[in-house]
Amino acid sequence: MSQIDWLxxxxxxxxxxxxxxxxxxxxxxxxxxxxxxxxxxxxxxVILHGRAIIEDPETETAQELVSGDIVxxxxxxxxxxxxxxxxxxxxxxxxxxxxGWMLSENDGRGERLDMLCGRFRITPPHDRLIHNYLxxxxxxxxxxxxxxxxxxxxxxxLSSLVDLMRMEADGEKVGGYAIxxxxxxxxxxxxxxxxxxxxxxxxxxxxxxxxxxxxxxxxAMFSDPQKNWNLQNLADLCNMSRATFMRHFxxxxxxxxxxLLVDIRMSLAANQLKKPNMTTEAVAELVGYQxxxxxxxxxxxxxxxxxxxxxxxxxxxxxx
Numbered sequence: 278m279s280q281i282d283w284l285x286x287x288x289x290x291x292x293x294x295x296x297x298x299x300x301x302x303x304x305x306x307x308x309x310x311x312x313x314x315x316x317x318x319x320x321x322x323v324i325l326h327g328r329a330i331i332e333d334p335e336t337e338t339a340q341e342l343v344s345g346d347i348v349x350x351x352x353x354x355x356x357x358x359x360x361x362x363x364x365x366x367x368x369x370x371x372x373x374x375x376x377g378w379m380l381s382e383n384d385g386r387g388e389r390l391d392m393l394c395g396r397f398r399i400t401p402p403h404d405r406l407i408h409n410y411l412x413x414x415x416x417x418x419x420x421x422x423x424x425x426x427x428x429x430x431x432x433x434x435l436s437s438l439v440d441l442m443r444m445e446a447d448g449e450k451v452g453g454y455a456i457x458x459x460x461x462x463x464x465x466x467x468x469x470x471x472x473x474x475x476x477x478x479x480x481x482x483x484x485x486x487x488x489x490x491x492x493x494x495x496x497a498m499f500s501d502p503q504k505n506w507n508l509q510n511l512a513d514l515c516n517m518s519r520a521t522f523m524r525h526f527x528x529x530x531x532x533x534x535x536x537l538l539v540d541i542r543m544s545l546a547a548n549q550l551k552k553p554n555m556t557t558e559a560v561a562e563l564v565g566y567q568x569x570x571x572x573x574x575x576x577x578x579x580x581x582x583x584x585x586x587x588x589x590x591x592x593x594x595x596x597x
Contacts, residue, residue, distance in 0.1 A: 282496070283482055283485055283492075283495050283496065283499060284466065284469055284470060284473075284482075286496070286499035286500065287406060287482070287499070288466065290403060290406065290499075290541070290544045290545060290548065291399055291400060291403035291406060291407075291544065292399070292400040292403075293397050293398070293399055293462060293465050293466075294397065294398050294458070294461075294462055295321075295395060295396075295397050295398075295458055295459075295460070295461025295462040295463075295464060295465060296395050296396055296397075296398070296458050296461060297378045297393060297394075297395040297442075297446075297454070297457045297458060297461055298378060298379065298394055298395045298396060299371075299378060299379040299380070299381050299393075299394045299395075300378060300379070300380050300381070300391070300392070300393055300394075300446050301369075301381045301382075301390065301391070301392045301393075301394060302380065302381070302382045302389070302390070302391050303360070303367075303369065303381075303382065303383050303385060303389070303390045303392075304367070304383060304384075304385030304386055304387050304388065304389050304390070305360035305362055305364075305385055305387030305388045305389075305390075306359075306360050306362045306363075306364035306365060306366045306367060306385060306387060307359065307360050307366045307367060307369070307383055307385060307390065308357070308358070308359040308360070308366035309357065309358040309359070310357050311355060311356050311357065311358065312355050313353055313354060313355040314350070314353030314354075314396065315353070316353075316401070316404070317398060317399045317400070317401050317404050318353055318396045318397065318398055318399070319349055319350060319351050319353060319396060319397040319398075319399065319407065319465075320349075320350045320353065320356075320394070320395075320396050321347065321348065321349050321350070321394070321395055321396065321397060321461075321464065321465075321468075322342070322347070322348045322358065322392055322393070322394050323346075323347050323392065323393040323394075323439055323442065323464075324342050324343060324344055324345065324346045324347075324390070324391075324392050325344070325391040325392060325393060325439070325442075325443050325446075326344050326389065326390065326391040327343075327344060327388060327389050327390035327391060327392070328341060328342060328343045328344070328360075328361075328388070328390070329341075329342045329358050329359070329360065329361075329390060329392065330342070330358070330359050330360070330361040331348060331356055331357070331358050331414070332356060332357040332358075332359075333354060333355075333356055333413070333414065334355060334356070334357065335354060335355070336413070338414075340414070340416060341361070342416065343418070345418060345419045345436065345439065346416060346417070346418050346419070347416070347417045347419065347435065347439070347464070347468050348414065348415065348416045348417075349397075349411075349414075349415040349465070349468055350413070350414055350415075351407050351408065351411040351412065351413070351415060352408055352413045354413060354414075358392075360387065360388065360390065362387070366383075366385075367383040367384055367385040368383060368384075369381050369382065369383045370382055370383065370384075377454035378446075378454060378457070393442060393446060395461050397461070397462075397465050401547075402543075402544070402547050402579075402580045402581075402587075403544050403547070405540050405543070405544070405579065406540055406541070406544055409481075409531075409532060409536075409540060410481045410482045410530065410531070410532070410537070410540075411469075411481055411482065411483065412481060412483070415468065415469075415472055415483075417432065417435065417468050417471045417472050418432075419432045419433075419435045419436040419439060419471065432471045432474070434467055434471075435464075435467045435468060435471050438460060438463060438464060438467055441460055442457060442460050442461075442464070445457050445460065469483065473485065481530060481531055482495075482530065484529045484530070485529070488525070488529050490515055490516075490517070490525070491515055491522075491525060491526060491529060491530075493514040493515050494511040494512075494514050494515050494522070494526070494534060495537075497511065497514055498511075498534070498537060498538050498541055499541060502538065502541045502542045502545055502564055502565060503542075503562070503563055503564055503565040504565065505565065506534075506538060506565075508522065508523060508534060508535070511534055522534070539575060539579065540579070542564040542565060542566075542575075543564075543575065543576055543579045543580060545563070545564050546560050546561075546563075546564045546572070546576060546584070547580060547587060549563060549564075550584055550587055550588045550591065551588070551591045551592060553592055557569065557572075557573075557584045557585065557588070560572075560584070561573075572584070
């Protein structure tokens with residue numbers, strides 16, 4: 278595994294599944310008000326055809342989406358989608374398809390939109406690794422009509438994936454819903470990869486591809502979280518001074534190296550505590566804590582419950 282393959286290492290820690298909920302086929306004027314998502318869910322929208330405006334009421338920001346755009350909301354924030362006309366939207370009519378997802382249509386006569394809407398589910402408590410290190414909104418544009426040569430390899434693959442989703446969403450094909458959900462899961466990984474390859478990669482883990490000097494430290498923390506890492510030996514891996522490493526890490530990731538290390542350790546610990554044959558002491562040692570009390574304190578602070586409470590919640594019949 279390459280030094281900069283943080284995404285594979287991240288997805289070894291967490292489980293992400295995708296689900297298509299609704300296909301929206303609207304003509305302007307139209308509008309959708311989406312409430313904040315349930316815990317551990319990430320909404321997504323794929324613009325198959327047409328355009329849309331997405332607004333975030335909390336940050337009072339708006340962005341135009343066009344054909345081929347994919348938007349993820351890693352923080353599950355409430356948002357509004359509309360055609361941008363400002364006119365009173367036409368009433369939408371929903372119809373449950375036999376394939377498992379809903380078709381939503383209206384009787385407008387304006388510009389047409391074709392959009393897939395779904396969600397990704399993250400197994401708890403790994404939302405910290407998503408919320409902390411991915412942006413509030415993530416938009417990836419896979420089609421550039423002005424300069425097709427500017428599209429990176431990941432964006433091209435993503436475009437092919439979207440084409441597959443479009444074909445499976447057309448009609449009532451046998452196994453179509455299962456295939457769409459499987460493609461949705463791949464959509465998550467490919468969208469993150471494409472975003473990391475873009476010239477405007479947002480602050481967080483997605484910025485690492487454009488700044489590979491930090492990759493050795495990130496890879497080391499994901500590969501050997503139990504090691505007694507400190508800022509100096511992590512900086513040495515990157516051939517930087519301690520001060521330079523701290524500054525670049527905070528600038529690119531938005532968090533300190535120690536904060537990322539702790540989040541990785543606690544996600545790994547949460548997975549291990551689900552195993553009936555793993556004692557709390559063994560898990561603490563596995564993730565780099567010689568003191569069981571220190572491990573319990575950090576785990577409780579990050580996860581919101583003690584290791585024992587977490588174990589009982591996930592394995593009701595097991596004991597510490």
